[in-house]
Amino acid sequence: MGQRTGESPISWLMQAALARARLISLAAGFTDNPSLPVAETRAALNHILRSPKTGRPALQYGSTAGDPELRRLTAEHLMKLDWGGTPCRRPKNQGRRHAVPPKIYSPERLLITSGSQQLLYMTAEALCDEDDIVLVEDPTYFVYLSILQSCGLRARGIRLERNGLDLMHLEKVLQSLKRSGDLRRVKLFYLVSYFQNPTGVTTSFEKKRGLLKLLRKFERAAGHPIYLLEDAAYRELRFETVAAVYDRRSSDGMTNIRRSPTAATSYGEKSALAVPGAAERVIYTGTFTKLFATGARVGYGILPEPLFTAVKRIKGNHDFGTANLLQQLFVRVLASGTYKKQVARLQKRYAHKARVMKEALETHFPPSVEWWEPAGGLYFWARLPKNISTGVKSKVFQTALKNDVLYVPGELCYADDPSRAKPGNEMRISFGSASENDIREGIKRLGKVLKVFAGRES
Amino acid sequence: MGQRTGESPISWLMQAALARARLISLAAGFTDNPSLPVAETRAALNHILRSPKTGRPALQYGSTAGDPELRRLTAEHLMKLDWGGTPCRRPKNQGRRHAVPPKIYSPERLLITSGSQQLLYMTAEALCDEDDIVLVEDPTYFVYLSILQSCGLRARGIRLERNGLDLMHLEKVLQSLKRSGDLRRVKLFYLVSYFQNPTGVTTSFEKKRGLLKLLRKFERAAGHPIYLLEDAAYRELRFETVAAVYDRRSSDGMTNIRRSPTAATSYGEKSALAVPGAAERVIYTGTFTKLFATGARVGYGILPEPLFTAVKRIKGNHDFGTANLLQQLFVRVLASGTYKKQVARLQKRYAHKARVMKEALETHFPPSVEWWEPAGGLYFWARLPKNISTGVKSKVFQTALKNDVLYVPGELCYADDPSRAKPGNEMRISFGSASENDIREGIKRLGKVLKVFAGRES
Numbered sequence: 001m002g003q004r005t006g007e008s009p010i011s012w013l014m015q016a017a018l019a020r021a022r023l024i025s026l027a028a029g030f031t032d033n034p035s036l037p038v039a040e041t042r043a044a045l046n047h048i049l050r051s052p053k054t055g056r057p058a059l060q061y062g063s064t065a066g067d068p069e070l071r072r073l074t075a076e077h078l079m080k081l082d083w084g085g086t087p088c089r090r091p092k093n094q095g096r097r098h099a100v101p102p103k104i105y106s107p108e109r110l111l112i113t114s115g116s117q118q119l120l121y122m123t124a125e126a127l128c129d130e131d132d133i134v135l136v137e138d139p140t141y142f143v144y145l146s147i148l149q150s151c152g153l154r155a156r157g158i159r160l161e162r163n164g165l166d167l168m169h170l171e172k173v174l175q176s177l178k179r180s181g182d183l184r185r186v187k188l189f190y191l192v193s194y195f196q197n198p199t200g201v202t203t204s205f206e207k208k209r210g211l212l213k214l215l216r217k218f219e220r221a222a223g224h225p226i227y228l229l230e231d232a233a234y235r236e237l238r239f240e241t242v243a244a245v246y247d248r249r250s251s252d253g254m255t256n257i258r259r260s261p262t263a264a265t266s267y268g269e270k271s272a273l274a275v276p277g278a279a280e281r282v283i284y285t286g287t288f289t290k291l292f293a294t295g296a297r298v299g300y301g302i303l304p305e306p307l308f309t310a311v312k313r314i315k316g317n318h319d320f321g322t323a324n325l326l327q328q329l330f331v332r333v334l335a336s337g338t339y340k341k342q343v344a345r346l347q348k349r350y351a352h353k354a355r356v357m358k359e360a361l362e363t364h365f366p367p368s369v370e371w372w373e374p375a376g377g378l379y380f381w382a383r384l385p386k387n388i389s390t391g392v393k394s395k396v397f398q399t400a401l402k403n404d405v406l407y408v409p410g411e412l413c414y415a416d417d418p419s420r421a422k423p424g425n426e427m428r429i430s431f432g433s434a435s436e437n438d439i440r441e442g443i444k445r446l447g448k449v450l451k452v453f454a455g456r457e458s
Numbered sequence: 459m460g461q462r463t464g465e466s467p468i469s470w471l472m473q474a475a476l477a478r479a480r481l482i483s484l485a486a487g488f489t490d491n492p493s494l495p496v497a498e499t500r501a502a503l504n505h506i507l508r509s510p511k512t513g514r515p516a517l518q519y520g521s522t523a524g525d526p527e528l529r530r531l532t533a534e535h536l537m538k539l540d541w542g543g544t545p546c547r548r549p550k551n552q553g554r555r556h557a558v559p560p561k562i563y564s565p566e567r568l569l570i571t572s573g574s575q576q577l578l579y580m581t582a583e584a585l586c587d588e589d590d591i592v593l594v595e596d597p598t599y600f601v602y603l604s605i606l607q608s609c610g611l612r613a614r615g616i617r618l619e620r621n622g623l624d625l626m627h628l629e630k631v632l633q634s635l636k637r638s639g640d641l642r643r644v645k646l647f648y649l650v651s652y653f654q655n656p657t658g659v660t661t662s663f664e665k666k667r668g669l670l671k672l673l674r675k676f677e678r679a680a681g682h683p684i685y686l687l688e689d690a691a692y693r694e695l696r697f698e699t700v701a702a703v704y705d706r707r708s709s710d711g712m713t714n715i716r717r718s719p720t721a722a723t724s725y726g727e728k729s730a731l732a733v734p735g736a737a738e739r740v741i742y743t744g745t746f747t748k749l750f751a752t753g754a755r756v757g758y759g760i761l762p763e764p765l766f767t768a769v770k771r772i773k774g775n776h777d778f779g780t781a782n783l784l785q786q787l788f789v790r791v792l793a794s795g796t797y798k799k800q801v802a803r804l805q806k807r808y809a810h811k812a813r814v815m816k817e818a819l820e821t822h823f824p825p826s827v828e829w830w831e832p833a834g835g836l837y838f839w840a841r842l843p844k845n846i847s848t849g850v851k852s853k854v855f856q857t858a859l860k861n862d863v864l865y866v867p868g869e870l871c872y873a874d875d876p877s878r879a880k881p882g883n884e885m886r887i888s889f890g891s892a893s894e895n896d897i898r899e900g901i902k903r904l905g906k907v908l909k910v911f912a913g914r915e916s
Binding site for chain 1: 510518771783
């Protein structure tokens with residue numbers, strides 16, 4: 001089946017970046033290099049490997065599902081993200097009253113993976129048969145589209161707006177799939193819920209609840225469960241805690257975090273795990289990789305039974321379990337508080353870099369180009385006038401490359417969906433790995449190109 | 459598709475082992491705990507993380523195919539294993555004269571993976587469509603059978619004898635597949651070539667050459683290439699260098715390494731990579747994990763183009779690339795000579811443990827039970843009289859478990875192959891993780907059980 005696996009656009013972009021010495025890449029999703037916690041990682045590893053007794057377990061095989069202590073700490077961590085550390089309390093401002101099912105945050109349903117990417121792959125393998133349909137945001141994470149293509153699956157895009165998923169459009173699509181008899185092929189909705197890749201958009205808890213309700217409604221016609229796969233990879237990369245200056249701007253719709261008293265915890269929107277009934281329908285995936293060190297690839301997923309068992313078995317076939325040494329590293333940095341400190345440092349760092357990019361965009365981009373400012377994550381999303389293409393073969397992209405600046409063409413983030421034309425006039429711009437100077441210079445270069453091709457439209 | 463992924467027998471065995479405190483597991487393929495290089499790993503990681511400049515690259519994303527320096531060192535390492543460090547020399551004692559194609563040991567075709575297991579999985583994904591046939595040794599590595607089942611593939615077993623693969627049987631099977639029209643479904647031969655799991659058998663270079671020739675012969679009728687996937691996971695776990703005392707025994711057929719002057723290097727049989735034409739047909743996979751630290755999962759594969767490209771893309775979808783921190787660890791231990799020293803230490807250690815097990819077998823097993831002594835690897839293979847079952851539900855297995863000793867039932871290592879009955883009277887016994895005392899005590903307990911059930915046959 002892999003023969004149909006196409007060249008990944010991201011690896012092509014990475015090649016292009018390497019080939020030009022002066023090039024500034026605003027394309028890569030790499031993380032900020034100077035923030036990488038070298039001394040902290042060294043300290044943690046020295047602690048683990050300080051004696052044969054403590055070190056040997058880290059150098060031995062572990063179990064397929066993951067280290068029990070890491071699973072426990074991760075479940076606790078997720079519970080804190082959703083409920084601020086108070087399990088089972090009755091949520092006051094989340095609509096209906098219900099007790100939280102604590103079992104959903106159980107280590108027993110938590111699987112440690114090689115980055116959250118591996119969980120995305122394995123759930124597609126576990127749930128789908130060839131020619132099945134996966135619903136995705138329109139646009140969505142392009143590597144996920146590559147997974148679907150490689151597995152012989154079809155994607156249908158659900159409109160994503162500045163304030164999150166368009167539930168009306170979802171209902172229309174589900175109805176049309178029901179009419180055409182294709183609903184039986186729908187197994188899964190894939191949602192990048194926080195500071196989405198590529199748009200930076202966050203879908204609110206209320207919308208997640210509405211989304212799950214809609215999926216349930218169509219299950220009878222589908223003849224099987226339709227799962228929600230919530231990819232929360234960017235969840236903890238939020239700027240709010242340090243970006244008080246931004247709060248005044250939140251009313252202009254550019255940031256998507258709700259700052260009303262209903263926002264449950266300091267981490268903003270709750271995950272779909274907190275929706276009643278989630279235990280049977282929500283697959284939640286996250287990662288420690290992006291928050292701490294991308295070179296130590298450890299992610300995780302919470303899955304409903306019996307899906308947990310199926311995915312664990314697939315994991316056994318892939319690799320028996322994620323490298324124990326890396327798992328022990330995260331046990332140590334979570335338990336010691338190092339992880340928390342590093343996340344706070346990164347939030348501040350990325351908030352600053354986003355501010356730098358925003359100022360550069362305000363200065364250099366022509367007014368005909370609309371862009372969305374994120375409240376977290378690594379990406380700005382920009383939209384050119386409709387008739388101006390940003391694609392790999394476009395004049396805009398080629399001229400940008402000639403001027404040594406790279407972005408991700410928006411079209412790569414849209415599924416091949418016959419029900420709509422693929423928008424070709426957008427771009428993802430990342431402030432993740434570029435230095436402040438490179439962000440300024442890169443946006444300046446890109447702005448110059450855009451003024452030539454899109455400026456005349458303003 | 460994963461819904462059809464069955465419970466892995468190994469995870470069941472591991473569960474069983476955990477449940478009984480006194481239990482001695484001769485089942486697990488875990489490696490020797492006291493030999494794990496804790497101080498060496500700590501030193502290497504401290505070297506890598508000694509400064510931000512050296513540490514950051516290890517904590518950042520790498521590329522999908524793997525770290526360039528690790529790929530270079532690994533290719534060089536394989537070249538040394540096959541040619542003793544002298545590239546391109548004309549091999550004198552390997553039959554036909556030919557220059558070695560150096561490109562086959564090229565970093566460009568070498569992919570770093572999360573253990574060699576991941577490469578096994580990805581090649582199945584890349585090469586096979588549902589219902590395809592993979593030829594395997596009979597018996598073979600049982601997790602590989604689980605991969606095939608999970609991918610909806612069929613396995614056909616080729617007889618394995620004490621001196622390696624039975625090529626006559628292979629030809630018969632290929633002919634019968636041709637007659638039945640099933641040859642078009644055959645894409646791959648999976649061979650565990652050194653100190654095989656589960657039997658300890660090594661297939662000679664001459665046989666590998668014969669095997670490749672046979673596969674070529676049937677390609678026209680198949681309508682496509684039939685690849686040889688050589689799994690050399692145990693290759694470096696050989697006892698020869700330290701087991702001079704054993705050499706006298708090699709003529710009795712119990713050890714399978716050829717010790718004639720034609721054995722090319724100190725590492726014994728060459729791999730299939732050294733067969734002329736291998737560049738187009740051989741997929742070679744190995745691992746650093748078993749030799750150094752199973753908790754730091756790094757393996758590799760050498761693949762023919764265009765398979766290399768297909769598998770690299772699949773790897774991108776699985777996880778973008780193996781954790782860079784682990785890759786840097788192996789760059790360091792390979793370049794510093796630590797790896798080489800550790801392998802020498804392990805060879806000595808396992809040779810000793812194998813000797814301990816052998817002596818225990820000689821003392822405690824009834825003469826009706828035949829067993830094969832390995833010249834490397836982690837396993838003895840034992841065969842009971844034909845009518846005595848060793849399977850999970852058998853009296854032998856259940857009584858052994860009651861007496862707190864665990865082995866791997868041989869039947870788990872046989873493919874579901876309608877063309878022959880599955881032998882049910884064998885067992886895999888591992889000296890990998892058990893201590894010397896546990897090996898002695900475990901074999902004593904097992905011998906006691908066998909005397910009850912198999913003793914009367916002698």
